Amino acid sequence: MSTGSPVRLATRLATPAIGWTSQADVVVVGSGIAGLTAALxxxxxxxxxxxxxxxxxxxxSTRWAQGGIAAALAPEDSPAEHLDDTLVAGVGLCDEDAVRALVTEGPQRVRELVALGANFDLTPSGEIALTREGGHHRDRIAHAGGDATGAEISRALIAALEAVRDDPGIEVLEQALVLDVLTSADGTACGVTLHVIGEGSRDGVGAALGRAVVLATGGIGQVFQSSTNPREATGDGIAAALRAGAELADLEFVQFHPTVLWLGQNARGQQPLISEAVRGEGAQLLDVNGVRFMTGVHEMAELAPRDVVAKAIVRQMAATSTSHVFLDTRHLGRKFLRKRFPTIVNALAGHRFDLAEDLIPVAPAQHYHSGGIRVDADGRSSVPGLYAVGECSCTGVHGANRLASNSLLEGLVFAHRIADDVSARLGRGELPQLEPVPRPGPAGLIAATARVKVQRAASSGPGVIRTAEGLTKATASLARLSTAGGTEVPAGADKIDIAHGTAEWETTNLHSVATALTQVAALREETRGGHYREDFPQRDDAAWRGRLISRLNPDGELVTRYEPLEG
Incomplete structure (x- = not known):
């Protein structure tokens, strides 16, 4: 499939020469719930x-997860019901086998987290307290510290890792940015190149060789001008996998969280999230005229799936000529709000808002990416030896839209599956250590100063509401920053030298992800889940019940194909 002129990207980053090498059986990149679980x-x-x-x-990103982790833990709940809710939220594009694995294995994995030391909130009788979020028809969200679930899970996993720090079988390297996936002569992944940023135990750029590589690098939030993701979420793993020849899937399905604190038109970077759990406890959305509008949009009102709520907010903002709506929690009471949502209460207080007294200005911002590195049920990508897990992966669990609180569960369940698969293959003598060879194709680098241009193009093109015109303009803007020639060349200027550095490598990754995302968003001429085309506002199962798969050819050309789903 094509959207016009061929798009070419770098097949490797421009970097200094490798100065050191280390060796392991498995290299795991990332320390959220997915990476920590896989490593442990x-x-x-x-x-x-x-x-x-x-x-x-x-x-x-794990530590920022406020809402919780979804699992069918209650006696009246079942994996089958959890599966049904997930399939509905995914709008026809979920991989049902992957979802079944998620919901069936999920309860046991959550219980194992408890055994590891994670302290979830409990009922007076000592059971895990469960609540409800958008798209769920049962109370199945386990939470910790009210609204600090991710932080508690991260704490427990890191404590388990710290307990084995002296084990010679595991090494932790912090302050290290993954640059590229190393590949052998036959295209098998055999390690990664890394840049240690200041405080690490090694200096400069090095190579970490391994018989298998597991990418757990998180999301793409900083591709956009406004996101709930931490500043580290620059799509590094997705971009590195793309350069290594891996297939990407479902990139167009970007989830914009409906209720992110609106801090003004010039706000950039990570924005404060107001968890969906707040609406789960009864918060209401009002427009600037004080009108509650979700009751006329969806039968579940404020608890409708996130894409429904986000689009409804954008439409209401347009109808009232404003840049935000309000979240009303005043009727819930100060005592309840402080007990249930202490993290959110304190965060808002830092911006001089009071949940118990104020209407809270909110607007959608990028929150989660349902697409990523295409993997199978065992986490294997299309590149032999390369695995991916968590938000950087695409298992097919989320389809066109992630069901609330399924993300932590996905990272947990599929990290276990990867550990099972890798250890079994190594035990059978598979996955030998191979030697990396230079990858053909162009090396690339974009100046750090171009980041704002990338973010502006992504936000105005494949943002909340998409049109052919906006996507065409975004494509052109990104093409002017092409990495194929090695460096950014400003209009009317000679080629410039760009220093190698973290900001430049991150900007190049952001550009690659934004380019691939924009291409598939332009191709999918329908509205579904996290992909909303104003010029194609209807879901079209006849033409688009399938997945868009992207990859780079050896010469760096970005190619995309459509793969219809069976059934």
Missing amino acids: QLRRRVPRVLLVTKTVLDSG
Whole structure:
């Protein structure tokens, strides 16, 4: 499939020469719930694991997860009901087998988290307290500290890792940015290149070789001008996998969280999230005229799936010529709000808002990416030896729209599956250590100063509401920053030299992800889940009940194909 002129991207980053090399059986990149779980599980079964994280162990997206983790833990609930809710939210594009694995294995994995030391909120009788979020028809969201679930899960996993720090079978390397996936002569993944950022135990750029590589690098939030994701979420793993020849799937399905604190038109970077659990407890959405509008949009009102709520807010903002709506929690009471949502109460207080007294201005912002590196039920990508898990992966669980609180569960369940698969393959003598070879195709780098241009193009093109015109303009803007020639060349200027550095590599990754995302968003001429085309406002199962799969050819050309779903 094509949207016009061929688009070419770098097949490797421009970097200094490799200055050091380390060796492990498995290299795990990322320290959220997915990466930590994979590393801990693998450490028990393979001789040597290297866990690499971009900053420090608790800096990933997991610690920011407020709402909770979904699992059919209640006696009256069932995996079948959880499956049904997930399929409805995914709008016809979920991989049902992957969802079945998620909901069937999920309850046991959550109980194992408790056994590991995660302290979930409990009922007076000592059972895990469960609540409800948008799209769920049962109370099945386990939470900790009211609204600090991710932070508690991260704490428990890091504590388990710290307990085995002296184990020679596992090494942790912090402050290390993954640059590229190394590949052998036959295209098998055999390690990664890394840049240690200041505080790591090694200096400069090096190579971490492994018989298998597991990418758990999180999302793409900083592709956009406004996001709930941490500043580290620059799509590094997705971009590295793309450059290595891996297939990406469902990139167009970007979830914009409906209720993000609106801090003005010039706000950038990570924005404060007001969890969906607040609406789950009865908060209401009002427009600037004080009108509650979700009751006329969906039978579940404020608890409708996130894409429905986000689009309804955008439409209401347009109808009232404003840049935000209000979240009303005043009727819930100060005592309840402080007990149930202490993190949110304190965060809002820092911006001089009071949940118990004020209407809270909110607007949608990028929150979660349902697409990513295409993997099978065992986490294997299309590149031999390369695995992916968590938000950087695409298992097919989420389809066109993630059901609330399924993300932590996905990282947990599929990290276990990857550990099972990798350890079994290593035990059978598969996945030998191969030697990396230089990858053909162009090396690339974009100046750090171009980041704002990338973000502006992504926000105005494949943002909340998409049109052919906006996507065409975004494509042109991104093409002017092409990495294929090695560096950004401003209009009317000679080619410039760009220093190698973290900001430049991150900007190049953001550009690659934004380019691939924009291409598939332009191709899918329908509205479904997290993909809303104003010029094609209807769902079209006859033409688009399938997945768009993207990859780079060896010469760096970005190609996309459509793969219809069976059934």
